[in-house]
Structures are given as C-alpha cells and as structure tokens.
Amino acid sequence: MAGRTFFGTVRLAILLALLLFVAAGAWLDSRRSTDWDGPLRVTIYPLAVGADAATARYVAGLDKDSFGDVTAFLAGEAARYGVALDEPVRLRVSRAVRELPPAAPEASGALGVALWSLRMRYWAWRVAADDPLPPPDVQVFALYHPADGAHPAPDSTGLRKGLIAVTHLYASADAAGSNDVVLVHELLHTLGAADKYDPATGRPVEPGGLGEPAREPRYPQDVGEIMAGRIAVSAHEAVIPDSLEETTIGPATAREIGWSK
Numbered sequence: 001m002a003g004r005t006f007f008g009t010v011r012l013a014i015l016l017a018l019l020l021f022v023a024a025g026a027w028l029d030s031r032r033s034t035d036w037d038g039p040l041r042v043t044i045y046p047l048a049v050g051a052d053a054a055t056a057r058y059v060a061g062l063d064k065d066s067f068g069d070v071t072a073f074l075a076g077e078a079a080r081y082g083v084a085l086d087e088p089v090r091l092r093v094s095r096a097v098r099e100l101p102p103a104a105p106e107a108s109g110a111l112g113v114a115l116w117s118l119r120m121r122y123w124a125w126r127v128a129a130d131d132p133l134p135p136p137d138v139q140v141f142a143l144y145h146p147a148d149g150a151h152p153a154p155d156s157t158g159l160r161k162g163l164i165a166v167t168h169l170y171a172s173a174d175a176a177g178s179n180d181v182v183l184v185h186e187l188l189h190t191l192g193a194a195d196k197y198d199p200a201t202g203r204p205v206e207p208g209g210l211g212e213p214a215r216e217p218r219y220p221q222d223v224g225e226i227m228a229g230r231i232a233v234s235a236h237e238a239v240i241p242d243s244l245e246e247t248t249i250g251p252a253t254a255r256e257i258g259w260s261k
C-alpha cells in the first residue's frame with residue numbers, strides 16, 4: 001500500500017467517518033426506540049406485488065383500522081409488563097411506496113447482507129423524505145402477494161439497524177390474522193427481539209419459545225410466543241397461529257424490547 005495517494009487517504013477517511021456516522025445514528029435510534037417514554041411511531045407502507053387486480057384492490061382498501069388488532073395486541077401486552085402508556089405503538093398507513101424495495105441477496109454471505117442492509121436503509125430514508133407525513137421511528141414495508149396459493153411469499157425480515165421491516169403478506173381478509181402475526185414478529189425484531197425457534201426444525205425452543213411454558217401437561221399449547229412464530233401443539237408438531245389472539249409476548253422478548261428488566 002506504499003502507493004496510497006493523498007486523495008485515496010482522504011476518500012478512505014471520509015468513508016470511515018460516514019460509516020461511523022451511520023453506526024452512531026443506528027445506535028441512537030435503537031436506544032430511542034426502546035425507551036418507551038412515549039408512543040413508538042410506526043408507519044406501514046402497503047404495496048401490491050405483481051399486477052393481480054384483486055391484490056391491488058385489497059391493498060387499496062387498507063387503512064389504519066385494518067391494523068387495529070396489532071395496536072390493541074401491543075397495548076394489552078405492554079400493559080401486562082407495566083409499560084405506562086395507553087398507546088405504546090402508534091400506527092399510520094402511508095401510500096408513499098410505489099416500487100419494490102431492493103431485493104434481498106440470493107446467497108446470504110455476510111458482505112452481501114451488509115451491502116443490502118445499507119441499500120435498504122438508503123431506500124427507506126428516501127421513502128420517508130418523499131412522504132408528506134413526518135418520518136416515523138420504525139418503517140414497516142408490507143408487500144402483499146396474491147392469496148391464490150400459487151405464489152408462496154418470501155421470508156420477511158426485520159432490521160434492528162435502521163429500524164426497518166420488510167414483510168411479505170397475503171392479500172385476503174382470511175389471511176389478515178396471520179399477516180398481523182408476521183407484522184408484529186418483524187416489528188419486534190427491529191426493536192431487538194431475537195427469534196425463539198430452532199432454525200433447523202422450525203420448532204419453538206423450550207421453554208422460552210413456548211406461549212405457556214408452565215403448562216402441565218406441557219402439550220398441547222394453546223398460544224405461541226410471538227418470536228417463536230409457531231404454537232407447539234405436541235412434542236413434534238408446531239402450527240402457525242391464525243391471529244394475534246393465539247400469541248403472547250414472553251418474558252425474554254419483553255426484556256429484549258425494553259419492557260422489563
């Protein structure tokens with residue numbers, strides 16, 4: 001590296017300063033998002049994927065009330081942990097997104113993921129900048145796929161850094177309950193909650209991933225922990241919850257998002 005030029009050094013310094021700035025900003029944002037001094041402001045950006053007319057109609061009909069179960073669930077669970085806010089999460093629906101976010105990398109190499117995360121944060125920042133509404137604390141991009149069974153939705157993602165979630169949902173009233181479960185799961189990831197299932201089998205880890213860890217006998221469980229994503233109905237089977245009513249926020253998740261010590 002003997003040949004490093006003056007301008008090369010300056011460019012490197014600027015890059016390092018920029019990275020430090022982004023990292024410090026992410027740290028501050030994540031501290032602020034979990035202090036629960038006031039309502040967490042969350043904006044949902046619905047978008048229809050593809051050209052299906054029924055999907056477009058469904059998405060056009062969504063408003064804040066469509067996500068009433070999400071706000072009610074979070075308010076109820078926060079109260080259970082003693083969070084002194086009537087409205088811990090304030091949801092808004094924005095129409096500011098008209099194009100798909102940057103696609104997640106095919107291979108999950110660390111560098112590819114880091115670059116995608118940076119592109120995603122830049123894209124999300126631009127969305128907020130173009131939105132006439134004030135920027136929220138957390139941005140949830142809600143991509144709706146046709147609910148015809150022929151289009152399996154890709155996996156959803158919640159980014160702690162940048163406070164961004166990309167959720168893949170189904171455009172049907174029948175799927176609204178399970179869509180809510182996905183939305184809340186990814187929203188809690190942005191606040192620092194970790195998955196509570198075994199990635200190899202998809203089964204909830206025990207006891208932290210169980211909705212009712214103290215239940216005797218242990219199976220079948222009636223509710224699932226939100227970050228486990230499934231309800232353990234037997235020692236070998238786990239099913240996806242139909243709605244938030246079949247889920248709970250367990251003590252470990254509550255600690256991770258700042259609701260308890």
Ligand SMILES: [Zn+2]
Binds near residue numbers: 185189195
């Ligand atoms: Zn997850």
